[in-house]
Amino acid sequence: MSDHNKDIDQPTGVETTGHEWDGIKELNNPLPRWWLxxxxxxxxxxxxxxxIMPAIPALPGLGTNTRGIGGHSDxxxxxxxVEALRSARAEEGSMLVNASLSEIQTDRSxxxxxxxxxxxxxxxxxxxxxxxxxxxAKGYPTLADDVWLWSGTLDxxxxxxxxxxxxxxxxxxxxxxxxxxxxxxxxxxxxxxDVVSHVLLISGHDEVDEDAAARGxxxxxxxxxxxxxxxxxxxxxxxxxxxxxxxxxxxxxxxDIYNTVYNARNAHMPAxxxxxxxxxxxxxxxxxxxxxxxx
Numbered sequence: 001m002s003d004h005n006k007d008i009d010q011p012t013g014v015e016t017t018g019h020e021w022d023g024i025k026e027l028n029n030p031l032p033r034w035w036l037x038x039x040x041x042x043x044x045x046x047x048x049x050x051x052i053m054p055a056i057p058a059l060p061g062l063g064t065n066t067r068g069i070g071g072h073s074d075x076x077x078x079x080x081x082v083e084a085l086r087s088a089r090a091e092e093g094s095m096l097v098n099a100s101l102s103e104i105q106t107d108r109s110x111x112x113x114x115x116x117x118x119x120x121x122x123x124x125x126x127x128x129x130x131x132x133x134x135x136x137a138k139g140y141p142t143l144a145d146d147v148w149l150w151s152g153t154l155d156x157x158x159x160x161x162x163x164x165x166x167x168x169x170x171x172x173x174x175x176x177x178x179x180x181x182x183x184x185x186x187x188x189x190x191x192x193x194d195v196v197s198h199v200l201l202i203s204g205h206d207e208v209d210e211d212a213a214a215r216g217x218x219x220x221x222x223x224x225x226x227x228x229x230x231x232x233x234x235x236x237x238x239x240x241x242x243x244x245x246x247x248x249x250x251x252x253x254x255x256d257i258y259n260t261v262y263n264a265r266n267a268h269m270p271a272x273x274x275x276x277x278x279x280x281x282x283x284x285x286x287x288x289x290x291x292x293x294x295x
Contacts, residue, residue, distance in 0.1 A: 096279045101154040104286055111286065118287025121280050125272065126288075134291045139250055139267065144291040147247045149239045150174055152295040158285040164271035165239070173271060176239035181223065182262030189262075195219050196257045202232045202244050203252070 007016045009027055019026040049055060054073070056066040067073075096104065096114060104110045123132070130136055134143030141149065150160055160174060167173040181187040187195070198216030201208045221230065227240035234242035241249070250256055250265050272281060 093279045096282055097277075099282075101158060101282060101285060104282065105154065114283040114286040115290060117280065118283035118285070121276065121284050122287055125276070126284070134288060136249075139265075141249055142247075143288050145247070146292075146295070147242070147245070148236060148295070149234075149241055149249075150236055152289075154285055154289050156295075157288050158281060160269070161284050161288075162271065162273035162281050165269035166266060167268065167271040170271040170273070174239060176227075177266055178227075178260075178264040180262065180264040183264070187219065187223065187261075191216075191219055192258060192261050195224065195261055196254060199232065199243050199257055200254065204244075204246065205252075 007018060007025070008014070009016055009025060012027065014027045014029060016025045017028045050066070051068065052070040052072075053068040054065050055068065058065045095110060096117075099107065099110060104114050122130075122134070126134075129140045130143055131140070136142030136144075141147075146152065148156075150156060150165075159172075163170045163172040163174065165174050166176075168175075179186055181195075182189065182192050194212045194216035196216070197209050197212035198214075198220050201210070201213040220228075220232070224232075227238055228234055228243055229240075232243035234240045241247075246252065248256065249267075250260055272284070276284070
């Protein structure tokens with residue numbers, strides 16, 4: 001366009017782009033030189049980067065991106081770092097396998113390693129049922145108290161983790177079975193009512209029918225005391241819970257206890273020895289023992 005055809009904005013003396021909207025014209029101001037220099041520099045940098053580093057994605061049929069003359073690969077670097085971490089942990093892991101649980105507890109370095117590994121393994125494998133930090137849930141035991149159906153010692157916890165509870169595929173599993181007194185016709189519904197009243201009474205509940213509880217005491221002595229003891233305080237050797245405290249895995253209300261007596265509650269825990277290595281199982285035992293309920 002010749003100079004005499006240019007549209008010049010009179011107040012500023014700047015050429016316009018020729019665009020106009022509602023009487024407003026767009027000025028054709030040139031870009032600042034500093035901005036242009038930075039733009040040119042980014043273009044130059046990108047060209048150098050494309051030569052040195054992986055940059056251009058693979059086109060269909062080629063199967064790979066440009067690798068660059070620098071040979072950089074984040075995937076290879078991450079794999080090398082993971083392998084280095086595994087190597088660093090291998091020595092402590094082997095020491096963990098060869099040490100007894102009591103030795104782990106008394107060795108500060110091994111204990112810290114086991115605690116870190118156990119916390120990680122617990123989050124991956126156990127927290128789904130037992131909750132974060134072992135707080136438990138209805139139907140799943142709390143691991144952060146001092147109430148244990150079985151042994152709460154380090155060795156006892158390891159036994160439970162390794163072989164499970166009622167995991168029939170493992171011959172060393174912990175196994176106990178409560179009869180379904182109502183479903184299997186061992187007791188009538190009225191007898192179950194009386195037994196539940198007795199259990200509510202010995203566990204400290206208020207407003208219990210004392211006549212029903214008295215009748216239930218005789219039934220309890222005949223049907224339940226073999227496992228739970230004459231006073232209902234349980235027996236860890238057979239996994240029978242203490243019925244005189246306020247710790248109930250499946251709920252402490254009348255209906256909860258009635259359903260337990262009527263249908264039985266024989267929960268299952270997998271044998272983690274089939275899935276986890278020895279070092280991880282020992283780490284889990286140390287971690288669970290440390291949650292506050294270990295003996």
